[in-house]
Amino acid sequence: MSAAPALESETLLRVEGLQTWYPIRAGVMQSRVGWVQAATDVSLELAAGRTLALVGESGCGKTTVGRSILRLETPQAGRIEFEGRDLLELDAEELRAARQRIQIIFQDPMASLDPRMRVRDQIAEGMRSFGIGANENERRDRVASLLERVQLDPDTMDRYPHEFSGGQRQRICIARALAVEPRLIVCDESVSALDVSIQAQILNLLRDLQEELDLSYLFITHDLSVVRYLAHDVAVMYLGKIVETGPTESLFRDPAHPYTQGLLAAIPSIDPLIRGGAPPVLGDVPSPSDPPRGCHFHTRCASVMDRCRVETPAMFAANGRASRCFLSEPGGEDEGGA
């Protein structure tokens, strides 16, 4: 299924040159003393019915990108084209309409559900707000069928969130997102807090829903093993920038960027014959308020060359893949022992 030739399908989301920085303020006057460079020059493309995984460690900016797409943050620069229109240029009314088509599911379902509101009302709230369903009865029927769709008993719709387990709560959040008929769902670490047996259930559910409803997912996660199962394409982020993109299988089989290589090698294997490897990436991630010059990864890169410390590599693209590393520059290798 993942090898399906979906190349012709419509581009639903195109992010170009996105920059979202947060000001650092200090002093009595709260004047700006610097920037947290959360996302710089981020470009992504996601086709209808496909899943793009945005992968990276904490502080890499992946969540900022997701929030910027929902316009929960205000980017300084770039374009976010959704269904052909730039979300950054919409007025309030148009943005509201667009938001019906873009939903988000967070990591912690308990924090994103209202503890004092019945499940039925939480799911119906969006429908009411966007005028879906002619009356309360119709909406009630729709809530029932949505709950059934996410494999929950419709008879539980009058309960409160605390009466459900973590996995069931995440199903409620999925039902709530589906209630307004979105085309794109941003999943921000949506399965990261779940136990592995429950995680498998939710991943299967997300995939079934995608197939049925032609949904697109922007799947934001730090967990590469989940990515391989769910995503068609991957974008790896490091310190505010995309460092590698490509189709999932090809990227996993043959990662080009040293950071991607390190990330993949750092996942503990469950093969009893594989253990005890040296840590593939040393040191800590530098601060996003003061990223290193040149390639942001050069302070931790095992293949670092002199030019990496001063020059900033571009995305070098070839064969549907792209890598922000001088080693991927066409004809630019063979530095020997530099």
Place this chain on the structure above:
Amino acid sequence: MSALLEVRDLRTTFPSSKRSAGPDDGLPVVDRVSFDLSSGEVLALVGESGSGKSMTALSILRLVPKPGRVVAGEVRLGGENLLDYPVTEMRRVRGTRISMIFQEPMTSLNPVVTAGAQVIEAIQLHDSIGYADARARTRELFVEVGIPDPDARLDAYPHQLSGGLKQRVMIAMALSTRPEILIADEPTTALDVTIQAQILALLRDLQRTRNTAILLITHDLGIVNELADRVAVMYAGRIVEVAERTQLLSNPLHPYTQGLLRSIPARSAAGDRLPEIPGTVPPPSQWPSGCRFSTRCPARFEPCADVMPEELRPAGGRRVWCHDVARNTNPQTDEHGEEEA
């Protein structure tokens, strides 16, 4: 070989909210848990949330949060039952013979005291040595746990350190009294994967050079594979299977262990459907009287829901509690007795 730590039939309960709890009348979040930890060995307690793995560790240290309490069993360290120790004596054991590191180094460190001062204090609490000596020893420990630029880090406050460095400080503090046993409760769960790999390598090196026994609490079978010698799998307060690492990962016997391994996405080829374990862990108040996994088990048959399975001892020092394994095992090999207790 006699074990350093012997846990026998440990039972920890929380009063059920429904009625006032009598002496043995609560919900058993840890139930008849028994295992040995040998000197220098790494034993992993694996399970999902609510399995009782962390509560087992806290029971060993007698740190179970109230109103929970240990109601039965023994925790023998070097032959003596820690559950009989007076509180002051237990406090000494905690500092010097058993140390613990937690998932969240940020919440375990005091934010207004420098990293160095916290380790120095831990050393001076248990050792009557002067400040200068304690500081020198702290510096050595910082070097040993791989903290770069140790002199500057001695005087750094926790918020000035990354998550990985904070966990290294916690490890330095835990090792400062040369404990025989280190209990590591999800030591890398809050860390990024590249930092996790660094901390796992560090723990492995320290375990080798110091020969410290480690009780590793984790939900992640990949981490088990990286560190453990033996594994005990827990489900709903009980151990369901104990085996040596390679046996457990390559040939799990209990249906829960099998399901757990299968549902890891990395094992599935892209495009395949992930094998699920259906349902969820029932809350303690709804645990079946028989095998607690019986509500979700694909191999369930007639006795499972009502009769608690007996311990089986297949070859290779393994232990497993499962009616299905019992009926599929040759009756000659599951008899007790030929191996030591």
